[in-house]
Amino acid sequence: MxxxxxxxxxxxxxxxxxxxxxxxxxxxxxxxxxPGRTGTHADWPSWADPAVVAGYRALGVDRPWRHQVEAAEAAWSGQHVALATSTGSGKSLAFWLPALSAVRADRAAALEAPGRVEAVVRRSTALYLAPTKALAADQLGALTRVLDAAGTRDVRVATCDGDTPAEERRWAVEHADVVLTNPDFLHFALLPAHRRWSRLLRGLRYVVVDEGHAYRGVFGAHVSLVLRRLARLVEHHGGRAPAVVVASATTADPAATAARLVGTTPDGVTAVTADTSPAxxxxxxxxxxxxxxxxAHRDEPPGDDPWALPDPLDRDAHEADAVLTPEGSADHxxxxxxxxxxxxxxxxxxxxxxxxxxxxxxxxxxxxxxxxxxxxxxxxxxxxxxxxxxxxxxxxxxxxxxxxxxxxxxxxxxxxxxxxxxxxxxxxxxxxxxxxxxxxxxxxxxxxxxxxxxxxxxxxxxxxxxxxxxxxxxxxxxxxxDAPLEASVFDPANPYVLAPQLCAAAQELPLRTESLGLFGDPQRVREILDVLVARGLLRRRPSGWYWTHAQPAAGMADLRGSGGQPVRVVESTTGRLLGTVDAASADGHVHDGAVYVHQGVTFVVERLDLEDRVALVVRRDVDHGTWSREVMEIAIAEPGDAEHPAPEGAAPARRREWGPITWGLGPVEVTSQVVSFQRRRVPDMQVLGTQALDLPQRTLGTQAVWWSVPTHVLRAAGVDDDAVPGALHAAEHAAIGLLPLLATCDRWDLGGVSTAQHPDTGEATVFVYDAYPGGAGFAERGYELGEQWLRAVHDAVTACPCSDGCPACVQSPKCGSENSPLDKAAALRVLGAVLAHAPVGPTIGG
Known part of the structure; x- marks a missing residue:
């Protein structure tokens, strides 16, 4: 009620x-x-540059909030800072105040002592990292307003990203005191060309990592290692370790998250979490x-966007979740x-x-x-x-x-x-x-x-x-x-992430024994380097480890798992660029015949050219929308299998038996294909027709863990044929939700598929796979800790007080089939039956 x-x-x-x-x-x-709260002011720090303070005052900030001053003071003293306060609490002042003050102080020192070499060669600089280009551009506007209000002309600010023209990038290399960019540019462009950027790196005093909660999962692990590569190059060019300010929305344990991102201990981070701004x-x-x-009738998934594709900025796009059975329908x-x-x-x-x-x-x-x-x-x-x-x-x-x-x-x-x-x-x-x-x-x-x-x-x-x-x-x-916020989970020690990052670091500067601790446990790093040497990716010399290939090593690491370059949407009659669609969504959004909507204006796609990565559209008023349909399959890849061969050099699938239960770990191919689309009249959603599409299959080669249950075990557990799809689906969701507790990943780094009878196993099977090309090590962790993992799943679902399943146990926030079918009770019976055959004592990997 x-x-x-x-x-x-x-x-x-x-x-x-x-x-x-x-x-x-x-x-x-x-x-x-x-409830709201009143703000608590503090005095401007004594070291704050008077002109910068005057600029903020001209913009209406007569006195800063206390949390802004606490964070700014810590950063000014050289400490790493985790600033985790609410949206709109003025976090940017906390990092721009010390950064701008430092830049202006060094410029003033250079003018007062023009013959002093130190003032010229190590002038303070700052680097701002945002997860999106839009946020970096927004910060440029905000920073420019402060500097204009201050009347200063001696702080040079530039944005640099993949779209920045060469001339502007050159100016930033030679002159910028503050560079605003994103982790992708840092990884692919700035660090590999660090000798050109030596002036910025030598004077780097502050690194700002904005929206720190966005760095989770594999993306967070990559960015953490990119920051460590940055720190190594700063030292190489004669700089001092910069203070890193991680600004974030309120999250669970911000100090620990920032420490893992930076590569230090939580004690090495000053956490500022008490929001003193008014609300x-x-x-x-x-x-x-x-x-x-x-x-009275419904034959498609509920909602007016049943096959909606996620926005590329949305990390949830990585959770591919499918049930290879017909979907249920809503009674009401x-x-x-x-x-x-x-x-x-x-x-x-x-x-x-x-x-x-x-x-x-x-x-x-x-x-x-x-x-x-x-x-x-x-x-x-x-x-x-x-x-x-x-x-x-x-x-x-x-x-x-x-x-x-x-x-x-x-x-x-x-x-x-x-x-x-x-x-x-x-x-x-x-x-x-x-x-x-x-x-x-x-x-x-x-x-x-x-x-x-x-x-x-x-x-x-x-x-x-x-x-x-x-x-x-x-x-x-x-x-x-009343439930706690989620932690930003990522693991910089993940070998699937660490290995390509070590290659990138070796290309920038040969890796020396004394620097291995920067990237984690030195012994573990050395083990990974030995593997890279054995595979011919690095060469070992008495002086260190070297990258000796012509191609850039940074290309080995896809920070976001984006899947390629975006597709441009172009009006065919005028050549006007309307926008872009990310590669992963293009087949479903801009296929031939698709209706593309841009600010209420409708266009129809005449042709999707995947080779040139362009969708040609024509302006047309239509009374319908289009909804694509995608099918997904998962196949176990085996050496010598002509249809689904394992990648070259990949280890063969590992298997072990728990009595009648079979566990597996190995390479898989997750194949998806947009096969058709429907035209539906808007707004009543009446289906006007269905049209087949001839689009290529998209294959993700990755690693998966799976467990298979024969029919006689299911029947003995009281799970009949009708209940199997919902039982496996619920168990799959719960397994994906619990694996991050053991694998130091994020649920959006995982995908899952469950099927009542898989062709490669011949039995009811649940797959959980790494949603990244080549794998990320999470499935392997699940295999190694199989009993502990499934027992945690069983206990969590059992302990949940709900009757039919809820987000705390078997529902998924991004289920591709609308969380249907799900059968919590049958899932518990299946999990119990599987665990009944678990070996006594620790699970030993096969």
């Missing part, structure tokens, strides 16, 4: 807008008002769309979160509330924006123009214009992917809508933090999708409000 809003929540004026003066109150399942009250409501009256389907969010956004915009609506996909952002505009046409002819979509794939200048319009109030409603979850400076918003669970509590509170910034009251509504996970959350508010 819905709970009535508490008295303080009912006082929020926009809550009445959401409930439509009570007519939609039954959709509100819970409301909680988080208004934030009313957070959980919202469940209504059932669809008179809906509810209105989609997309349609419901569009209604709410329209009502809020009509009342003048500046609102962000977060969606789970690019298509969702476009759909919400267009439906909202359609609603508002009946209210005012001017309002539709004040609603827009924002997503990855837009051109940079288009994104900057949308951000500017939202800041100034020209745009009232913006439907966005999680591209705006990170720290782009969007303040003064009245409300935030979250359409569908974003995957983690950290992401939810990051998105919610956009509402009511700068001390104003805000309203947040989490709108549930028709999905068991979302349903559980809106009916169990303690799982949203």
């Amino acid at each position: 819905p709970t009535a809003p508490p008295p303080d929540a009912a006082q929020h004026p926009l809550l009445d807008v959401l409930t439509a003066h009570g007519t939609r109150a039954d959709r509100l399942t819970h409301a909680r008002t988080l 208004g009250r934030r009313t957070v409501v959980l919202w469940r769309p209504p059932e669809i009256a008179g809906y 389907p509810r209105r989609s979160a997309t349609a419901e969010t569009a209604d709410l956004l329209a009502d809020l915009a009509a009342h003048g509330a500046r609102t962000l609506a977060f969606t789970r996909s690019r298509r969702g952002a476009e759909s919400v924006a267009q439906a909202t505009r359609d609603h508002l046409r009946h209210v005012s002819p001017d309002l539709p123009a004040r609603v827009a979509a924002y997503r990855g794939g837009y051109l940079p200048e288009e994104r900057r214009e949308l951000e500017r319009a939202l800041r100034t109030g020209e745009i009232l409603g913006l439907a966005t992917t999680n591209a705006l979850e990170l720290g782009v400076d969007i303040s003064g918003l009245d409300a935030v809508l979250v359409a569908g669970w974003p995957g983690t509590r950290t992401s939810l509170w990051q998105q919610a933090g956009r509402a009511g910034r700068a001390g104003a009251d805000g309203l947040v509504a989490f709108v549930a999708r028709e999905d068991p996970l979302d349903t559980y959350l809106v009916t169990h508010p303690e799982a949203v409000f």
